[in-house]
Amino acid sequence: MARELLESGSIIDGFRIGEKIHSGGMATLWRVTRDDIAQPIVMKVPTILDGDDATIIVGFEMEMMILPRLTGVHVPKCFAIGDFARQPFLVMEYIQGHSVFALIERAPLSVEEVADLGFRIATALVDLHRQNVLHLDIKPSNVMIRESGEAAFIDFGLSRHLFLPDLLEEEFRVPMGTGPYIAPEQVLKNRTDPRSDIYSLGVLLYYLATNVRPFGIPQAQSSLKNRLWRDPVPPRKIVPTISPQLQEVILRCLEVDLDRRYATAAQLAFDLKNLSEVKLTERAHRTDRNSFFDATKRWFSSIGIESGALQPSATQNNLAPIIMVAVDLSEGMEALMEELRIHVKRVLATMPGVRIACVNVLKLNRLTINYTLDDEGRNIHVQKLVELREWGRPFGLSQERITFHVIEHMDPAVALIEFAKNNHVDQVLIGARASSTLRRFLGSVSSQVVAEASCTVTVVRAPQAQQELEEAGLEMPSQSAE
Amino acid sequence: MRIAFMSDIHGNREALDACLAHAARQKVDRIVFLGDLVGYGADPAYVADRVREQIDKGALAILGNHDEAAARAETSGMNDYARQAIEWTHDALDEETRQFLINLPMQISDEDRLYVHSEASSPRSWAYITDIGSAERSLRSTGHRVTFCGHVHKPQLYHMQAMKPPVLFVPQTATGIPLMGNRQWLAVQGAVGQPRDQNPLAAYSVLDTTKNELTYHRVPYDIETAAQKIHAARLPQILAARLFIGR
Incomplete structure (x- = not known):
């Protein structure tokens, strides 16, 4: 392959090469400019060693294949790729902003900081997985936090x-990834599961929360496999101020x-956003890693699991969605809320x-914004939460699968839309009250949610007698139509 | 330029029409027919007419083993139902169409692309590409960067670096696949008229030469009508039944 001299x-292809800003074993980064592109851009050029090192070339081919297909704020925008026949590059x-790597010197970070950062990264992961791409090398130096x-x-x-x-499938005889962060299934050369990224993000959060890598820095391939049977030391044993909830999540x-x-990055993001709601299991209370005896047992049962072809699993979201149910606890809504329950049960069944x-x-009423006690002196917020839990009790779900949220807001529709967006909700179930003249003038909460939510919205109505509909002035479909 | 690749139509009028309509919506500039226009299906004359019409508009077509066999009524080495179909097809075609078929080229070289019906190292032996070994034989025999072929009725995409064996990818969705320049590619087409990858939808693909992207498409068509015609023509029943299950 002929290479043009870069300096x-x-x-090259209309890009003027500026200063060299990074020179590593895999690639060199140059600042470049082109007249029609106003924002700062860089050109990444693979470091081609003698003998054309396959690791570097194929990795670069993968990046040239994937990056131009990605969109959104959670990846760098790609402007051009250069052909391998002449000079491979990515602009x-x-x-x-800053790399998450820069935060490590401040580790251990506070619980709030780890949860906030974890939420941002999990949110980026939701967007990446939505585009059917697995990163498979998540580590602090590969995550940037934008100025925004x-x-x-x-x-x-x-x-x-x-x-x-x-392209990497047949390329390597050894696992691909970065030692401390690689997921167990990647050690076994499975490159098809979005949950591998969740594992690596877990390692990253563990490191930020404790300033310790859960599996150290493995030097040999054999020591990579330790993570298959040995659990990490529970974070709270290293930093006692870590909350049980954060330990549970990590x-x-x-x-x-x-x-x-x-199951999905969206579920992880949800828990990091609502950390106090996280259901605590045995994980949260662990005070030590699993015993040597337990590790030996796991080692024996893992023998043989390396073989077998693995097919790509599509992103898990269609199997493990987050469904938000907007529950109206006001009086007179009982029939509608019962209908809503029926729909939730249908979702649960499938x-x-x-x-x-x-x-x-x-x-909230604008005038009484700080008023949270009702006449009887009970805290309204707590009372609503109790009622909400009672509403959800008949589903008989474990706390891992159902959460309850009372949001104080002046505009219910806006509150619901924001909650759905911030928590990567896949579908909203919401009840619609019967039509009334007033609501038709003011617009209903459900119609605003339908119009503005960024996900699927299902509107549930209580069955009504025809007479009531006619009284409400709704036009009925013609009975005599042939 | 956007090029559509259609292989193994096998006299299936409904499947061809559906793919041509789909390709028109995809704004393709040229069609390449990769052989086996006839044989098995009940509309060989119609298919040959449509292909000739497309050739007048700039399309390319190459010879398949069934085209040659039907034109010459030469059925040695064929199984029972294939032989019956070939004999029926031979009788259903006029002499002009037989001459058209027999004069189709074995292969066409087009810039860095090779069009051929079967495995490229020895096109006249009509060998199948079914695994890494046959794909490697085909890829090593040509200096072309991308080879397009058919014959096996199962969509497959092999990519190969200079010093390594090829790797198989089975396209499952209509996603544009970049044919990266640092390796050779072998794009085996599914069948328009008789899919055998357990998916009954008609298969064809579109190459965008500007973007260097290949997209494998699957197109629903009126299988019932195509199957009824096979029954009505008293062709072997299995040829109709397999259309519904894509085997």
Whole structure:
């Protein structure tokens, strides 16, 4: 392959090369400019060693394949790719902000900071998985925090697009990833599961929360496999101020068994956003890692699991969605809320992995914004939460699968729409009250949610007698139509 | 330029029409027919007419083993139902159409692309590409960057680096696949008229040469009508039944 000489001042495909800002074993980064692009951009050029090192070339091919197909704030925008026949390169946005790597020197970070950062990264992961791409090399130096606050991933050299050929599949005889962060199934060369990214994010959060890597820095391939049977030291043993909830979340990310991990990045983001609501299990109370005896048992049972072809699983979201149920607890709504319950039960019957978030909006009056006690001196917020839990009790779901949220807001529709967006809700179930003249003038909460929510919205109505509908002035479909 | 690749139509009028209509919506500039226009299905004359019409508009077509067999009524080495179908097809075609078929080229070289019906190392032996070994044989025999072929009725995409064996990818969705320049590609087409990958939808693909992206499409068509015609023509029943299950 002929290579053009790259140096400051030279021009390639219309890009003028500026200063070299990074020179590593895998790639060199140059600042570049082009007249029609106003924002700062960089050119990434693979470091080609003698003998054309396959690791670097194929990783670069993967990145050239995947990055131009990604959109959104959670990845660098791609402007151009250069052909391998002449000079391979990628021109992309220069992300202004800081790398998560820079935060490590401040570790251990507070629970709030870890949860907030984790939420941002999990949110970025939701968007990446939605585009059918697995990053597969999540670590502090590959996550940027933009000046505007969003997390963005860089370096897609080990990534996988679930609908495109995996150029790395036959390339390596050894596991691909970064030692401390690699998921157990990646150690076993499975590159098809979105939950591998959740594991690596768990390692990252563990590190930020404790300043210790859960599995150290493995030097040999054999020591990579330790994570298959040895649990990490519980974070609270290292930093006692870590809350049981955060330990629960982190250790759930680090489960060896994929099915015991979070099913989706959206569910992880949800828990990090609502940390106080997290259901505590044995993980939260663990005070030590699993015993040597237990590890030996697991070691024996893992023998043989390396073989067998693994097919790409599509992103898990369609199997494990988050469904938000807008519950109206006011009087006179009983029939409608019963109908809503029936619909929730239908959802539960068809989707065993579903998570239900019950939301009630406590409408604040502009004039009495700080008024939270009712006449009898009970805290209204707590009272609503109790009623909401009671409403959800008949579903008989474990706390892992159902959560309850009372939101205080002046505009119920806006509150519901924001909750759905911030928590990556896949579907909203909401009841619609019977039509009335007043509501037709003012617009109903449900119609605003339908119009403005960023996900699917199902509007539930209580069955009504025809007479009532006619009284409400609704036009009936003609009975005599042939 | 956007090029549609259609292989193994096998006299299936309904499937061809559905794919041509789909390709028109995809704004393709040219169609390449990768052989086996006839054989099995009940509309060989119609299919040959439509293909000739497309050739007048710039399409390319190459020879398939069934085209050659039907034109010459040469059925040695064929199984029972294939032989019956070939004999029926031979009788259903006029002499002009037989001449059209027999004069189709074995392969066409087009820039960095090779169009051929079967495995490319020895096109006249009509060998199938079914695994890494046959794909490697085909890829090593040509200097072309991308080879397009058919013959096996199952969509497959192999990619190969200079010093390594090829790797198989089975396209499952209509996602544009970038044919990265650092390796060779072998794009085996599914069948328009008789899919056998357990998916009964008609298969064809579109290459965008500007973007260097290949998209494998699946197109629903009126299987009932195509099958009824096979029954009405008294062709072997299995040829109709398999259309419904794509086997």
